[in-house]
Amino acid sequence: MSKKHQIKTYKADAYRSNFINSEDRLKAILKADPDKFFIVKVEDLIRLMKLPVPPAKTNTHSFIYLTEGEAIMRIGSETHRIVKDECLIVAAGQVFSFDNVDINKGFLLNFHDDALIGKLAKNDLVKDFEFLKLWAEPKVSLDTQTSVFLKQLLQRLLFEYEANGLQNREIIQSYLIAVLCEVNGVYKAIADNKHLKAADISNRFRELLFTHIKTRHLVRDYAELLNITANHLNKSVKAVTGKSPTKWIDEAIVLEAKVLLYQSKLSISEIATEVGLLDQSYFSRLFKKYEGTTPLQFRKSIENTMPL
Template identity: 50%
Template sequence: MSDIKLYDTRAFTGKFMPSEEMKRHFQGTRDTFFIMPVEDMYRFVKRAVPASRSTITSCLYLTGGEARMKIGSTSYTVRVDEMLFVPAGQVFSFREDDINQGYICGFHADFLIGKFFRNNVLHEFDFLRVWGNPTIQPNPEAAGFIRALLDRMLVDYSQHGLQHSDLLQSYLIALLTEVNQVYKPLSETAPVSIVTLANRFRELLFSHVRTHQRVTDYASLLNISPNHLNKTVRRATGKSPTQWIDEAILLEAKVLLCQTAMPVAEVSSAVGLDDPSYFTRLFKKYEGQTPTAYRQMIEKS
């Protein structure tokens, strides 16, 4: 049996290693799935979670309180009867002072491969794409359907684990489909052609940030001019491609700084920057502190 790790990193500093009980919820075979009350998760997560990356997609639905989480470089807040999705591979972090109740559900993409579903089914849900809107605000009727599906999955999983995986798969697809009915994209005003091109850029960046770090790299991959890419991305997202690239590099660096003991120079090289001095200047430009100071701050928190 091969384990699927909660965090996609080379090593852990001891401070951020999840408890053994927590890891059992996030590890398993290729058909990994879990669901639990948010209140139970807080028994395992005792402090703020710094920049992290998971191999599973997670979904938070609140029945009380509010939750704040940073996904990529954007901060989100969800409240009662709202949902927040963190797609697999996305860098996320959250603070320790939120008080809330609800459900947290996680699943590996392979969990939905079976006799009922094909292996690219997740691509049909924009809120699970790197460029999608991860926050869902269902109307009261849809919220009732979503809560009923979450509750049904929780009951079955609590009693039987993954013994009824076909049933859990069906409930999960029904849940994602219900969410899809009320999903609203981040940009509803820009022309479709502009949004589509900006989304393609963000998907390429997500996959190639460690090896492609110039606007010209992505313009070439998209078969357009750098000037056209600049105008399109800025109009669709409000940020330039250069800022998107810089932020993506920093997110990669934060994960390594938080969860490995790699020296700063090695972190710089790992994220594709061969000049540690430039890496430090870039990090300080966006974070207001050096990579070393950032690591020390996380270790003290």
């Protein structure tokens, strides 16, 4: 065996060994370091994951593209389903969860904003990709030609990552940017048809919601931040999303609480305070209204499903 072949075999074995401990791999995905990047085939990863995955959020973006089958995931307060030639994007900071092992094939990308910073890109490049915003529509359906290009790019990116990890960062970055640009072209074409004033107000409201949810719980709070009336905000958000701002606010509070119930050891009263509700009984009633169970019961159900 040649030295070159030995090195390649060693790298491949090292890469496969990363997937031996599925629990550690899952933790790495959910709690990636700020400069973390990885790409993996969906079908390789899903077989090793411990399900269900309770509500969680990270400081990295997750990007799923399917070539076969379907995938179902809850992002924020909505459930999304994608099939062949469709993408699902979980923006950094967004709450996500999923319950079932879906039969599918495709690619999963996970990356931090810092992966887009370097010799080949400006520091604020991420701002050019609207679909990476917290309020953006997470599902993108691709046309046939874009799907062909995207699959080729992801295959090349996967090959580079499997062979060399992050050693050739400029190669990784260049293909990552190309992937995002391909998706952005489709997303912008769809978004341009929806960019009415009401849609702009709704998007800005949802962006503010993620920033201020722990301190601002009234519709008028967000109307003031947007310099419009509460009535105008109500009409715009309801017209675009089908839900009132009040419901968006309530759901955001509950989502934040679910993450804390899973990712922290804070008491129920401490979690209520953390999400800005000083009345624990009101917090419990609000949580049960949307989840059908109390915060304590929800935490126990997670503990019962987590691996020992």
